[in-house]
Amino acid sequence: MQFFSEKKVYDFMKMRYSALALCAILLLGTIYLFVSKGLQYGIDFSGGTLVQVQYKEKAPIAQIRELLSITGEFQNLSVTEFGSDSEITIRFLESQANLSNDIGAYISKLLKDTGEFELRRVDVVGPKVGDELREKGLMAIVVSLIAILIYIAVRFEWRFALAAIITEIHDVFITLGAIMLFGIDVNLEILAAVLTVLGYSLNDKIIIFDRIRDGIKTSKQTNLALIINESVSATLSRTIITSGTSGATVIILYLFGGSMIEGFSLTLLVGIIIGTLSSIFVASPILLWFKFSVLDYRKKELDKIKKQQEKAKLRSLYEKGSI
Numbered sequence: 001m002q003f004f005s006e007k008k009v010y011d012f013m014k015m016r017y018s019a020l021a022l023c024a025i026l027l028l029g030t031i032y033l034f035v036s037k038g039l040q041y042g043i044d045f046s047g048g049t050l051v052q053v054q055y056k057e058k059a060p061i062a063q064i065r066e067l068l069s070i071t072g073e074f075q076n077l078s079v080t081e082f083g084s085d086s087e088i089t090i091r092f093l094e095s096q097a098n099l100s101n102d103i104g105a106y107i108s109k110l111l112k113d114t115g116e117f118e119l120r121r122v123d124v125v126g127p128k129v130g131d132e133l134r135e136k137g138l139m140a141i142v143v144s145l146i147a148i149l150i151y152i153a154v155r156f157e158w159r160f161a162l163a164a165i166i167t168e169i170h171d172v173f174i175t176l177g178a179i180m181l182f183g184i185d186v187n188l189e190i191l192a193a194v195l196t197v198l199g200y201s202l203n204d205k206i207i208i209f210d211r212i213r214d215g216i217k218t219s220k221q222t223n224l225a226l227i228i229n230e231s232v233s234a235t236l237s238r239t240i241i242t243s244g245t246s247g248a249t250v251i252i253l254y255l256f257g258g259s260m261i262e263g264f265s266l267t268l269l270v271g272i273i274i275g276t277l278s279s280i281f282v283a284s285p286i287l288l289w290f291k292f293s294v295l296d297y298r299k300k301e302l303d304k305i306k307k308q309q310e311k312a313k314l315r316s317l318y319e320k321g322s323i
Contacts, residue, residue: 009233012280013225013288019281023170030177037180042187043091043125045134051090051107052082052121059088060114067110083259087120137191141172144198156209157297163286164205167278171201171271178270184263193264197271200246204239204279211235212284217301222294228284243276 043050053059065079074092082089090107104122111117125133148168153161175197184190211231221227247269254265 009229012229012232016285026174030173033177033180039186042185043123047125048093050123053117054087054120055115055117058085063114148202159290159292160209163283167283171275171278174274175271189264190267193267201275204275205283208235208279216294216297224294232280247272
């Protein structure tokens with residue numbers, strides 16, 4: 001299926017400065033959010049207890065807060081709606097009582113006069129375990145970025161690798177900005193979404209880089225900007241179809257998947273949009289800023305072909321007994 005003609009060339013590189021300005025605004029906004037708000041860690045990474053309660057009617061949040069606060073047993077208590085006004089989450093770092101085994105029963109006892117409800121979930125994570133999970137999550141992202149750098153440097157050329165790694169960091173950073181902006185708790189599900197965004201974004205960039213490399217070898221153009229325009233235009237239909245179908249799936253998950261995966265699906269949706277745009281408007285222009293030379297690359301490729309031909313010729317002579 002072709003939405004755009006492969007023969008038509010769009011001038012994407014003409015828009016690179018506008019794209020750079022937009023990226024700068026998003027990055028500055030993300031930095032501001034980091035300084036002013038910071039990431040809101042979920043129970044998985046911060047440790048503590050989370051109790052999810054669903055009422056048959058609207059949850060009396062004010063009454064619940066008062067009942068739990070008056071006991072004085074819960075530190076850093078937070079009671080918030082979860083997806084609807086009939087469902088809430090109760091969070092606290094720790095309790096002064098030894099309630100690790102029966103916290104659900106204890107909460108139920110305290111809230112027995114607030115209405116008809118059921119406990120949907122009780123999660124208890126120790127602070128040490130939370131710290132370890134947070135460190136391992138960060139390590140997973142760093143290792144992924146290093147693996148991407150090595151893979152693209154081997155498959156393509158070092159400037160392609162740097163362009164990819166810069167845009168991958170850009171994509172993760174902007175995605176984290178969206179997580180902070182929408183107040184999404186960072187937990188193991190969100191970490192999985194961020195790693196998925198890394199993989200999706202990398203796949204998009206490799207396809208475009210592969211077409212750019214082929215264009216450098218076969219195009220009559222010697223201007224890299226024109227070759228990039230040709231290459232990105234040739235892959236535009238594939239990019240729109242892939243991103244569109246992926247985005248549509250994630251939107252359906254967000255709308256109908258329930259409150260449990262809202263944060264996961266929203267993170268994926270933002271990552272898909274940012275990853276697609278950065279592949280076209282950020283990764284490719286970086287090759288221009290790195291002064292990538294089409295003529296030098298073609299010369300290296302010709303020298304490589306000549307060496308391979310010479311080796312093949314010597315091997316043929318050796319097999320015939322001529323040397």
